[in-house]
Amino acid sequence: MGNNSPSTLDSLLSLPRWLWEGLLDRLFFLPPFPERIDSLALFSLLLVVGLLIGEWLHAHARWPRVIGYVLAGIVFGPSSLGWISIEALAQARPIADAALGLLMMEVGRRLDLSWLRHNPELLRSTFTDIALSFALIFAFALWLVGLTPAWAAATAAVTMASAPAVVLLTIEEARAQGQVTERIILHTTISSAASFVAFALVLGVVHAELSEDWLNAVVHPLWVVAGALLVGGIGSWLALNIARILPKRSLAQVFVLVACALLAVGIGRMLAVPVFLTLFLMGVLLASRDRQQTLRYTALPEGHWLLAIVLFVIVGASLPWQEFTWLAGLQALGLLLVRAVAKAGAVAWSGGSLPLSKRLLVGVGIQPLSATAVFMAYELASLYPEVGRSALTLPLFAAAMMELVGPALCRLALRRSGECERGDPARGGVA
Amino acid sequence: MNIKPLGEFTDSAALSLGVELELQLVSRRDFDLTRGATDLIGSLDYDGRFGEIKLEITESMIEISTLARSTVDGIAADLGGLRDTLRHHCERNNIGVCGGGTHPFHHWPERRICPGDRFTDLYQRYGYLAKQFTVFGQHIHVGCTSADDAIWLTQALGVYVPAFIALSASSPFVDGVDSFYQSARLNAVSAFPLSGQCPPLNSWQEFTEHFAFLQACGIAQGIKDLYWDVRPKPEFGTVELRVCDTPLTIEQATSLAALAQSLARWLLRIRPPLDTAKQAHVARYNKFQACRYGLEAMISDPLSLCQTPLKQTLASLLETVSEDARELACERWLSPLKLAVAGHAGDADWLREREKQHGNLNDVVREASQRLIGTDNETQEKTR
Numbered sequence: 001m002g003n004n005s006p007s008t009l010d011s012l013l014s015l016p017r018w019l020w021e022g023l024l025d026r027l028f029f030l031p032p033f034p035e036r037i038d039s040l041a042l043f044s045l046l047l048v049v050g051l052l053i054g055e056w057l058h059a060h061a062r063w064p065r066v067i068g069y070v071l072a073g074i075v076f077g078p079s080s081l082g083w084i085s086i087e088a089l090a091q092a093r094p095i096a097d098a099a100l101g102l103l104m105m106e107v108g109r110r111l112d113l114s115w116l117r118h119n120p121e122l123l124r125s126t127f128t129d130i131a132l133s134f135a136l137i138f139a140f141a142l143w144l145v146g147l148t149p150a151w152a153a154a155t156a157a158v159t160m161a162s163a164p165a166v167v168l169l170t171i172e173e174a175r176a177q178g179q180v181t182e183r184i185i186l187h188t189t190i191s192s193a194a195s196f197v198a199f200a201l202v203l204g205v206v207h208a209e210l211s212e213d214w215l216n217a218v219v220h221p222l223w224v225v226a227g228a229l230l231v232g233g234i235g236s237w238l239a240l241n242i243a244r245i246l247p248k249r250s251l252a253q254v255f256v257l258v259a260c261a262l263l264a265v266g267i268g269r270m271l272a273v274p275v276f277l278t279l280f281l282m283g284v285l286l287a288s289r290d291r292q293q294t295l296r297y298t299a300l301p302e303g304h305w306l307l308a309i310v311l312f313v314i315v316g317a318s319l320p321w322q323e324f325t326w327l328a329g330l331q332a333l334g335l336l337l338v339r340a341v342a343k344a345g346a347v348a349w350s351g352g353s354l355p356l357s358k359r360l361l362v363g364v365g366i367q368p369l370s371a372t373a374v375f376m377a378y379e380l381a382s383l384y385p386e387v388g389r390s391a392l393t394l395p396l397f398a399a400a401m402m403e404l405v406g407p408a409l410c411r412l413a414l415r416r417s418g419e420c421e422r423g424d425p426a427r428g429g430v431a
Numbered sequence: 432m433n434i435k436p437l438g439e440f441t442d443s444a445a446l447s448l449g450v451e452l453e454l455q456l457v458s459r460r461d462f463d464l465t466r467g468a469t470d471l472i473g474s475l476d477y478d479g480r481f482g483e484i485k486l487e488i489t490e491s492m493i494e495i496s497t498l499a500r501s502t503v504d505g506i507a508a509d510l511g512g513l514r515d516t517l518r519h520h521c522e523r524n525n526i527g528v529c530g531g532g533t534h535p536f537h538h539w540p541e542r543r544i545c546p547g548d549r550f551t552d553l554y555q556r557y558g559y560l561a562k563q564f565t566v567f568g569q570h571i572h573v574g575c576t577s578a579d580d581a582i583w584l585t586q587a588l589g590v591y592v593p594a595f596i597a598l599s600a601s602s603p604f605v606d607g608v609d610s611f612y613q614s615a616r617l618n619a620v621s622a623f624p625l626s627g628q629c630p631p632l633n634s635w636q637e638f639t640e641h642f643a644f645l646q647a648c649g650i651a652q653g654i655k656d657l658y659w660d661v662r663p664k665p666e667f668g669t670v671e672l673r674v675c676d677t678p679l680t681i682e683q684a685t686s687l688a689a690l691a692q693s694l695a696r697w698l699l700r701i702r703p704p705l706d707t708a709k710q711a712h713v714a715r716y717n718k719f720q721a722c723r724y725g726l727e728a729m730i731s732d733p734l735s736l737c738q739t740p741l742k743q744t745l746a747s748l749l750e751t752v753s754e755d756a757r758e759l760a761c762e763r764w765l766s767p768l769k770l771a772v773a774g775h776a777g778d779a780d781w782l783r784e785r786e787k788q789h790g791n792l793n794d795v796v797r798e799a800s801q802r803l804i805g806t807d808n809e810t811q812e813k814t815r
Contacts, residue, residue, distance in 0.1 A: 110460070118522035175541075178490075179470040182525055248791045297461050297793040353474030353523060419466070421541070 009083050042088055043095055043310060049076060050313040064170050064407035069309050071404070073316020084317045094269070096314040099307030100165060100371055101265040101279035102258065106300055107164035108283020111189040121352030125359075126187055128346035129366070130194040133160040136342045137335060141394060145331050150202070150209035151391040157198035158377050158395040159339060161191035163370035164280075166407050169308055170368075175421035176414040180358055184365035184413065187347070192372065193284075196277050199376055200225045203383070210384045227273035232281035235264030239286060243294050253298045274379055276372050312403075315371045318378070319400040323393065332397035339398075340367060358417060365413030368406030373399045435653035437642050440578035440635060443499065443668030446696055446759070447574030448506050450688050451496040452677050453487055453567040454517070454803070455534050455796075457527040462796035464537040464565070466490035467526045468545060475520055481512030488550050489542040489565045493517065493528070499574065499667075503689040503761035510681040518804050529800040530684075531782065532567055532602025532616035532676025535792040539563050539606075549655075560623065566616040567677040569599060569684050571691040572669035578635035580699065581663040584670045585629050586707050587698045588661045588691075589714065592628075592674050593721035593730055594745050598768055599675035599687055600725045601778035607792060613725030613779040616676050617718070625651060626658040628714045631707035638663065660718070670695070674718075679778045679802050682767065689764035693756040694748070700755070709733040725779060726772060745772045 020033045037045075053075075054068030076083040116123045134156045141152035167188045171181055200221040207217035239260035246252045261279060268278040290296050344363035348356060377395050381388035414420050458465040468490045475484060482497040495517060497509035521528050542562040544554045554561040575581040600613035612618070620626050625645075632638045645651040654665065660674045672691055678684045713731040720728035721741065728741040749769050756762040771777050776784065785795045 112459075112525065115525040118525070177466045177541075179467060179524060248789070249793070293794055293797070297791065299461075353476070354470065355473065358470075 009081075036091070037088065039091055042092055046072075046084070046092065046095075046310045046313045047306065050309040054309065064173060064411045066166055066169055066173075066308075066312055066407040067404055069312035070316035070319075073313040074319060074321060076313075077317025077319070079317075079319065079321035084313075089314060089317055092310065092314050094265075095307065096311050096371075097265050097269060097275045098262055099304070099311035100375065101268075101275045102261055102300060102304050102307060103165040103168060103311075104276045104279040104372070105261050105264075105283035105286070106304075107168060107189055107192060108280040108285075109287045110185055111193065111284050111287065112186065115186060116190075119352075121350055122183070122186065125347050125350030125352070126190045128350055129187055129343055130160065130191055132342040132346050133191070133339055134194075134198060136338045140335055140338045144334065145394055147391060147394070148209060150205045153198070153205055154202045154377075154380050154392065155335070155395045157195055157202045158373045158380070158392070159335065159369055159398055160198065161195035161372070162188040162343075162366040163368035163402075163406060164188050164192050164372060165308065165311070166368040166370045167365070167410055169305075170407050170410040171414065174411060174414045174419075176417075176419040177421075178417060178419035179354055180361050180365065180417035181414060181419050183347075183354070183362045184410070187343075187362065187366045191366070192280065195372075195376075196280065199274075199277070199380075202380065206380060206383055206388075210387065224273055224277065227271050228268070228278040228281050231264050231267045231271065231273060231278045232283075232285055234267070235260045235278075235282040236285035236289060238263070239282075240290060240294050243298070244292070248294065249297050253295060254301055257295060257298055258300070274375070276375055311371060315374055316403065318374055319403065320393065320396055321400060324397070328393055328397050329401075331394055332401055335394060335398045336369075336402060339369075343367065361413040361417045364416075365410045367402065367409045369399050369402035370406060437639055437654060438665050440581060440663070440665040441668035442576050442578075443574035444501060445574060445576045445699075446692055447499050447501050447572075447669075448503065448688055448692050449497055449499045449572035449574075449667070449669065450506050450510060450684060451494055451570040451572075452510070452530075452681070452684055453492055453494050453569075454677060455529040455531065455567055456491050456493055456521070457529050457534070457796055457800060459525055459527045462527065462529075462793045462800065464491035464534045464542070465526060466543050467524060468493050471520060471524055471526065474524065475516075477516050477520070481509040481516065484513065484517060486545045486547065486550075488545060488553060488561060490545055491534075491537070491542055491565055492567065499572075503685060503692060503759070503764050506688050507681070507685040507764075510685060514681050514803070514805075527797075527800045528803060529796055530567070530601065530677045530679040530681075530803040531778070531796075531799055532600070532614055533605050533619075534565070534567075535604030535782070535786075535795060536607035537565065539565060557623065560619075563619050563622070566602070566619045568616065568620075568673065569675040569677045569687060571672045571675065571688050572664060572667055573672070573691055573695045574667075574669050575663075578638075578663075578665070581665075581668070581670050582632055582635050582638050583702075583705075584695060584698060585661050585663050586631065586633075586705050587703070588670065588672060588695070589628055589707070590705075590710055591694060591748070592660045592714070593717045593728060593741060594748065595672060595687065595691070596674050596676075596718065596721035597725045597728060597741055597745070598690070598771060598777070599678055599683070600722070601676040601679055601782065603779040603782055604786070604792060604795075609783065609786075612723050613777070614676050614722045617674065617722050620658060623658045625656055627660065628711060629657075629659045629661060631711055676778070679781065679799055680805075681803070683778065686764045686767045689756060689759075689761040690749075690752070690768055692759055692761060693752040693765065696755040696759060697752045706734060725777060742772055 017033050024030055050069040050072040053072040054065035057063040057068040058065045078086055137159055138152050138156040141147045141155040204217045204221040239257055242256045243253045264278055264282050265275050268275045343366055347359045347363040377392045381392045456465055456467050468486050485494050487494045495513040497506050500506050517528055539562050542565045544550050596614050602614050602616040605615045661672050664671045675687055713733045717730050726742050729738040730741050731738050756765050785798055
């Protein structure tokens, strides 16, 4: 879908291009041969390709659809067929930001700290999950892989949390409900919040390590956090105040919510403030400041799956499979194993009212690692591209592997806990 | 077919009381029903001092039942203890708990049948009706000293079924819409083949013969298959009044228990003549009236051949049983019922009023949940 990779696509286009250019002299109304695909056409192609593969895998192998969307991205992305070029990916980035933003806002709205107040065992398990995941991944990256402390910390910050978008979509697809489901959501939201804090701190650490400029080391994390807080605050304030004059749960409220979220995405992009953090904070503020329950019951429209499909196709296409080496693969596998031990260990050790078997299922359900990690990794890598990209190969490969396994693990945990909706297997998600 | 013998009637202390309340488990995010009963029961750390907390047919329901108590105050204490225990454990699981006869907007196909042979059997037998049976009632047990008394009281209480329906009505909304009924819950119960009134039977002997007949015909396996409005419960030695919606507060549930106890005492003391055959002709109509109109119902009297406003008969009934209530030391619990009859809004009216105020049902359930738990301003005011 791009224009400059020497791919089969170029050879396929050579004949129509030759014909078109031949006609240009005779038909003066014709524009030059389109060198770039139109954004809308690109969006629809990504959507259809992702949708078909996701639905096919879901129908035939009972895999979560998200895996299909990612696979579509991998197959048609720069790593394989090259039909989705680097330029096309950049062109589609606003759509991916919008999709990730909406999902992150939804995750932020679900951050329920009051539950921790009533249940100390959950406070223990979420805190242990955060601390153990960061510590073990940091130690693994530092001593076993040999990264510098700054990049090891960056790797830990990027990969410590569960993938909110994958978890949310998998739960929605399975229509799961119950204690395992709720605890997976709680762990995911809290670990995401912690990873964002770690991410902001790591920005400063990376600046400090790679440049002598202390101003950037101090101001950049502040810019990211304060900017995200400000933009998220403005978005939530606007959404709540406009929605207040509209009927609760009305379609108009849904539009206001989506519009304010997209506004926050746009401003975040303009100010170089990470979209995932901005929208997550917007969601948290929406939930915590909504004392009159103005938007509490207003859910995202089913249509957000439309954007989610495109998001995961783009994430799949962004994964650096072309740089894969067996050593990098083994290191990523090691990181995932260490991470799995940390997460399962945290929920198992924390004890509490839920039986051990179900707590372990929570541990399995929070394994996904996905879009947010990939986007965080690229944000960090873009600071110092000459070293960042190679330094962050480890989390990117870990995310690449988990993109394909994580949704299945989450789905497995939900199914084994008996909390999925029974009945017509074709239902759920977008079907 | 797994036939369960009826067993002997276990005599119990006269007018002892027991109350069962079926409660809603709701999500604290949007206040829709949620699935969580099995995990909640599994995580209970409770010694049973106030009675039992147990599963009901779907995962979105939980039943609390008090111990057998001789006084209404004892029932109030048990219900308060059970409510607080449940609140504590629900908070640990991030689940809300709520009263009311129906959940106003839940989608019944999403309900999950609880694990257990009995529940599986019910689902197999009744299909979707079992999921639609996610409605919430209050059952009141009144102890009887003999089996014949129990049968007589079962018949005698039948006449007062509309009164209990109207006083407890708290299910005006079904599937997200106003049903126009004060108690829509009983429409879900009436779909079951063995629901309705106990046939005109005059003694324990007649009852056992009738039950044996139902078993022989393959209609009923055990006493639990009889979904009668009022039925004897031989293993407890009680008569069970089963028509009440679960009220929005445990105080109202206690008041209904006080009325049941006082009325039973009055009936057993006075022994008014029963014309069960004639009453049987108007029972379904009167029940419909009470469900549809609540305290505004017009009740048919098959003996006087006229219709009387339920409010009028209830007002005189509450006066009539006052003396017995005094003797039972539960007179103060009848006051809220007298206020309701005098025109104060009942639970169904409160739910409608809140819906009008908020314009949505999520907030209605949120406030109803606070009301049961006792964290809303109104309840705190009353408690003070």
